[in-house]
Amino acid sequence: MGVLMSKKQQVEKVQKCSIVVSAFKEGLKDRPTADQTEDVVTENGDGSAEGSNQTNTDHAEHKEKDNKQGSLPSQQASDLLREENKANKEAWGRLRDGKGVEPEDLKKSHQLIPPAFVRPKRDVNDDKPVDVPLGQREQPVNDEMCDVCEVWTADDLFPCRMCTRVFHDGCLREMGYLSTEALQEMRETAHTTSGWSCYYCDNVNLLLTEEEMYSLMETFKQCKIIPESCLVSDELLQYRHFVTKQLFDRDLTDEEEEEVLAQFADLDPEKKGQIEWSDFLYHETLSVLQKFRTENSLVRILTAKERDRARSVFQSLDQDKDGIITVGEAWRAQTSWFFKINKESQSCNVSISHVGPISESSPASSSSERSRDKVMEYDNRPATWNNFMRESAIYILAARPNSSAMHIHLPL
Secondary structure (H helix, E strand, O other): OOOOOOHHHHHHHHHHHHHHHHHHHHHHHHOOOHHHHHHHHHHOOOOHHHHHHHHHHHHHHHHHHHHHHHHHHHHHHHHHHHHHHHHHHHHHHHHHHOOOOOOHHHOOOOOOOOOOOOOOOOOOOOOOOOOOOOOOOOOOOOOOOEOOOOOOOHHHEEEOOOOOOEEEHHHHHHHOOOOHHHHHHHHHHOOOOOOOOOHHHHOHHHHOOHHHHHHHHHHHHHOOOOOOOOEOHHHHHHHHHHHHHHHHOOOOOHHHHHHHHHHHHHHOOOOOOOEOHHHHHHHHHHHHHHHHOOHHHHHHHOOHHHHHHHHHHHHHHOOOOOOEEEHHHHHHHHHHOOOOOOHHHOOOOOOHHHOOOOOOOOOOOOHHHHHHHHHHHOOOOEEEHHHHHHHHHHHHHHOOOOOOOOOOOOOO
């Protein structure tokens, strides 16, 4: 039978344990570190080891100091190179993902998460003819809730002219996709006939598949073109020479060089002597689509709103309602897609089809192209609705960006 301790004995035992634990903690605190122990051992030795260790330490410190002083310039250069490589890598990543550049002043800690863009994949039926009835309008209805926050607030939502998505201006601003200037333009144009295209539809580069994007990026790398950088005329000429050599195994002719310089002028309407990266990428994306896709596959990309707009254009040209217009009329309609309606003349009563054909005073290019334009304008050959849709698809897609205010002749 065990002996039970009295209450007094139990208290004394707890106090003893507390004293032991406190003493143990104090012992750990006062215990010398490994380096301190080594110094104590050296002091208790013959003295020579201590002097040797001290000499070696001083020598190592002087050597490290000298190395730091000698490597300072090279280290700075290495850091700069590392930062530049990091910036370039991030730029290539944004190009691959189709995200573009976000304005620095809009980067906030509470910023909304940008959407994850997924590049399309080609389907086995992409190249087959598409049945787009002329007499049957689709009239798609816009979404009811903001695509970002999924909240309905009636008149405060701004629609995209291409897709059915709608947005709050505050959500777009907080997400960092629109600068202050672009946000104001969106507010002014979203409810007009010219409309505004959202960040999904505005970036035609997102229409490229991963394979097409890889091909384009490889060409950029071989021509030493860095994403998000401006290009001067010599760089554009060099790029065109490389692409022509790669595709056709020949050099540009003098006439083709003049056309490239005229194209540069189209992309530089303010005569800055350089073209913006977004404009260059926009045009090269259209070239890739025209090179790798058939007309039928491009028609499949068009949204219901774009198809309805094309119907309105064709029906306005088909005065006798026989389903046939002329090639000249079709060409004038196609060129009109490259113009934005003048903001002063915007009205809900104005048809988007009456933006107007190309004029000789437009920033479009050389005299040879003007003469060709004149011939096309008066071409009376018949053009059916299906032919009009197939041939116009690339022009309709080219009109998606909000910044497309110039007429560009796509390379054939």
